Structures are given as C-alpha cells and as structure tokens.
Amino acid sequence: MNRNSQPDDSQQTLRFYAAAPQICNYLDNRDAISVFADPGATLSTHIYHKLAPLGFRRSGNSLYIPACPACNQCIPTRVAINRFRRSRNQQRVWRRNRDVTCTPLDADFQQEHFELYRRYLSQRHSGGGMENPEPEEYLGFLTSDWSDTLFLEFRADDALVGIAVTDCLPDALSSVYTFFDPDFAARSPGTLAILTQIETAQQLGLSWLYLGYWIPDCQKMAYKNRFRPLQVFRDGCWQDFDPEENYAAPPETVSQHP
Secondary structure, eight states: OOOTTOOOOTTOOOOEEEOOOEEOSSSTTOEEOEEEEOTTSOOOHHHHHHHGGGTOEEETTEEEEEOOTTOOOOEEEEEEGGGOOOOHHHHHHHHHTTTEEEEEEESOOOHHHHHHHHHHHHHHSTTSSOSSOOHHHHHHHHOOSSSOEEEEEEEETTEEEEEEEEEEETTEEEEEEEEEOGGGGGGOHHHHHHHHHHHHHHHTTOOEEEEEEEOTTOGGGGGGGGSSSEEEEETTEEEEOOTTSOOSOOGGGSOOOO
16 A cells, blocks of 8 residues: 655654553563554654664554563564575475465455454464454554555465565565464465565565564564574664574563562
C-alpha cells in the first residue's frame, strides 16, 4: 500500500517514552520494557527508515525497541541481501514449493486471510493471549495508517498457504509477521516466506531484510540465525553474526520475579 502523500517530517523532533514493565512473552521469570516513539507524533516511512537501522520495529501504528535494563537478549537482526546464499536445507524448501505462487497485495482486509490468521493462532499459539481476535485487532496489529505494507499471499493451486506481512523501506524490507495454514507445515512455509522476501528484496535492489529480534535463549526464535550472512545490532553497530559467540546475557545479571 503505497503512501505517496506522507507529511514532511524532516524537521520533526521525535520524543520517546518507556512503557511500564510487563511479563516477558519469550523468557520465563523476566520483565520486559519497551521504548516507543511518541504515539502522538506523526509517524511515516521516512521516520521508520531512520529508526529501523537502530533496531526499532513496527507493531500496528507504533515504532518500538526493547529496553530491558537487566537483559540484552532481544537482538535486532537483518539479512545482507547481496551476500545471501541459501543453505542446502533452504534450497530444498525452495524447490519443494515450486508449485506455490506468491502475489503481493495491498494490506487490506480479506475475510479469507482473517480466517486463516485466527486458525493459525488457535493451533500454533494457543494460550498466548492472541486467540480469537476481531478484525480491528487483526488489522491493528499487522497494518498501520502510515506504513508502506504488503501482504505477500502464498497459494498452492487455489489453496491459501499463508501470508507474509512485510514493510517496504527505501533500502530494505522489514518482515512484520507470517501466518500460515497448519496443514501445510510440512512445506516449511515460514522458511519459504523469508526466502521469498529475500528474493523480492533482491529484485528490488534493496540491501536488507530486517527479521526482527533474535533471542538466543528462546527456541522459537532460533530460525532467524539460519539465514546467513546475518547481521546483529550490538553495542551501537551492526556486525556479522558469529555462530561461535555466546550472545546470551549471563543469568546472574537478569532480574527475576519474586
């Protein structure tokens, strides 16, 4: 969804606010704190483009970054598009899905997409607090009023396999969320979605695919370091992922709930 008439925000002063601590959704016995770009500000793709290289992500209309004082495990990641090479397993996934078509669509409501989203959450993320969303919650999470967002629709014949939600930036794509039909899980649709976004970024001449936060001690985030060369944002700069390095914070530095 191309936002061609965005406001001139080049001179805008942007404030940031820390949210109240919440229980971490990824690691047990930890608090999570996020810093948000001013929710009252007029956000835009231009601002997003400036903040994404600093580790910020979009959720709905918000731009945020984790800022937990005693934990540094939410590590921003991005794939270097020009250097990316599929692994053997990724190449097998790509070939296995040669019959799958991908169509980029505007980020608008479609009942078929919404029903798949609800089914995906109920079967893959039950108990996570996101089940049975309303249409407004669905669009409020995946889309925004100001971002240039696409729904990449995957189909095998006429069957809807999945949707990859991705944001378009001047030099990158930013993967927001992927949901798929659990009946197609054997096709590795999550891997296919990332490979397709990498392929799309290559075709568009973009430099990066932002994958969001990799969390070393969270198994369900482990897939992100399989797309290499991967870069991680640490100590204020991007650096190539080193599989031999221990990126997890020492346990004794992490505050715990009583």
